[in-house]
Amino acid sequence: MTDEVPQCEQDPSPAQYREHRRPQPRLQHVPEGPEVRRVADQLAKVLVNRPLNAVWFRFPQLQAQAASLLSSPIRDVRSWGKALLIEFDDGRTLYSHNQLYGRWFVCKAGTRPATNRDLRVVLETATHAALLYSASEIDLLQPGAWQVHPFLGRLGPDVFAASTTPAFLRRRLLSPRFAKRALGGLLMDQQFLAGLGNYLRSEILFAAGVHPDRRAGDLDDATIALLARQIPAMARRAYLTAGETAPKAWVRARKAAGRPHRACRHLVFEREEEPCAACGTSIRRVDYSGRRLYLCPTCQPEPLKP
Ligand SMILES: [Zn+2]
Numbered sequence: 556m557t558d559e560v561p562q563c564e565q566d567p568s569p570a571q572y573r574e575h576r577r578p579q580p581r582l583q584h585v586p587e588g589p590e591v592r593r594v595a596d597q598l599a600k601v602l603v604n605r606p607l608n609a610v611w612f613r614f615p616q617l618q619a620q621a622a623s624l625l626s627s628p629i630r631d632v633r634s635w636g637k638a639l640l641i642e643f644d645d646g647r648t649l650y651s652h653n654q655l656y657g658r659w660f661v662c663k664a665g666t667r668p669a670t671n672r673d674l675r676v677v678l679e680t681a682t683h684a685a686l687l688y689s690a691s692e693i694d695l696l697q698p699g700a701w702q703v704h705p706f707l708g709r710l711g712p713d714v715f716a717a718s719t720t721p722a723f724l725r726r727r728l729l730s731p732r733f734a735k736r737a738l739g740g741l742l743m744d745q746q747f748l749a750g751l752g753n754y755l756r757s758e759i760l761f762a763a764g765v766h767p768d769r770r771a772g773d774l775d776d777a778t779i780a781l782l783a784r785q786i787p788a789m790a791r792r793a794y795l796t797a798g799e800t801a802p803k804a805w806v807r808a809r810k811a812a813g814r815p816h817r818a819c820r821h822l823v824f825e826r827e828e829e830p831c832a833a834c835g836t837s838i839r840r841v842d843y844s845g846r847r848l849y850l851c852p853t854c855q856p857e858p859l860k861p
Contacts, residue, residue, distance in 0.1 A: 585655055588714050588750020589794035591634040594659050598641070599632040601661055601683035608664070609679035617695055629678075635713045636749025638706065641678070646698030650707065651676070657690025714750035714790045724748075724783040728771035738782075739767025739843045750790060754824040757849045758800040759789050761823045766855045767843050773858065800824070805832060823849040 586594075606628065610621040627645040634640070639659075641649040651657065657675075660668045664684050667674075672688035679685070687693070694704070701707050712719050712727075727733060733747055741747050742756040751759070760767055763782040771779060793800050799820045809819040817825065822832050827840040831851040840849050 585752060586637065586653060587752030587755055587793070588634065588636055589755075589790055590798065591637050591639055591653070591750075592715055592794050593797065595632045595634040595639055597661055598639075598659060598685050601680065602629045602632055602641070602678060602685055604628055604630070605680040605682070607678060608681060609677055609684075611677040612693070613673070613675040614693065617693065620695055634715070634750070635707070636710055636745055637752070638710070638749075648696045648701070649676070650692075650694045650696055650704070651687060651690050652692040652706065653690050654692060657692075658688050660686045660688065662686070709746055710749045711744075711746045712748060714748055714787060715794070719748070719787055721780070721783040721787065724786050725779055728779060728783060734772030735770055737768050737770055738765055739848060741771075742786075743844055743846070748786070751786070753846050753848075754798075754800065754821060755789055755793065757824040758821055759785050760855060761849075761851060762789060764854050766857050767841075767848055767850065769858050801832070821849075823851060825849065 607625050610624045612618040612621055624643060624647070627643040627647070629641055630644050631642040632640070633642070637652060639651050639653070641651075643649070653659075656672075658672065660670070662668055662684055664679055664682055666684065667686065670688060674686060674688055675690055675693060676687035677684060692706070696704060696707075712723075727747070733741055736744075736747075738760060739756065742751050742759060743753070756767075759782070762785040763778060765774065765778060765782060771782070774782070789800050796803075799806055801820060801822045805822070806819045810816070818829070823838050826838045826849060828837050830836070831838055831854060834851065834853045836851050836853040838849055839852055840847055842848070
């Protein structure tokens with residue numbers, strides 16, 4: 556298949572779709588680190604150490620290298636923030652960033668999902684096909700080329716890295732480079748930390764009781780420590796639960812009360828005008844760095860003006 560367009564018009568049975576449909580939750584927002592990591596897990600399960608029968612790229616400069624990848628097994632698939640990295644045994648890495656529209660599918664070898672999206676990448680083994688649709692940011696990096704890559708070269712540490720501990724985050728928050736930045740903007744900055752996005756920002760600030768205008772350098776020790784713990788904890792909870800950041804019991808109680816799934820997942824995000832879980836004050840929605848942010852005006856008081 557390396558020299559031809561894959562057969563996208565195949566019409567597999569509903570049973571054949573089941574596999575890739577089940578693990579792909581409907582996202583209501585741009586995928587953040589936890590969602591990308593879950594996709595990496597799915598791809599790793601079907602690709603790592605499995606001989607590739609077909610490699611195909613939509614873009615000609617990548618397609619020129621497709622055949623050479625057939626002889627190099629995939630040794631790892633992982634996320635780094637919102638980037639997805641597929642590492643080949645010969646040291647090359649397929650980098651992709653889905654932005655708003657890109658989406659990976661996993662299906663049985665030889666089948667294609669029912670989608671009108673534009674196919675960009677095919678990686679196919681004897682049993683499965685990993686298919687990337689609609690993404691425009693795709694690159695095949697030569698060994699050691701990461702540092703000079705325009706996006707990856709500037710990325711901060713991944714929120715899920717073993718070295719991203721609360722102690723490390725406390726030091727990073729208080730470093731001269733970041734301590735004077737308003738946290739509402741800083742938490743979205745992928746150079747500070749890769750993987751946080753809009754819903755995680757709102758949930759982390761709420762859990763730490765911090766207003767988005769506040770700066771790490773102005774917080775007391777206990778609040779800094781709480782914030783540094785909440786950042787990886789919230790990301791990990793979202794990863795393990797496919798996007799829930801609220802405590803399990805709270806989610807369960809709200810579902811039992813008949814609330815729609817979307818209104819049960821988060822403590823403040825997308826809960827405008829609903830009562831705060833901690834104090835009952837109405838959650839407020841504001842625009843912050845061009846994106847919506849949700850907060851409790853009582854639990855996250857504005858900093859005092861000088
Ligand atoms: Zn509150």
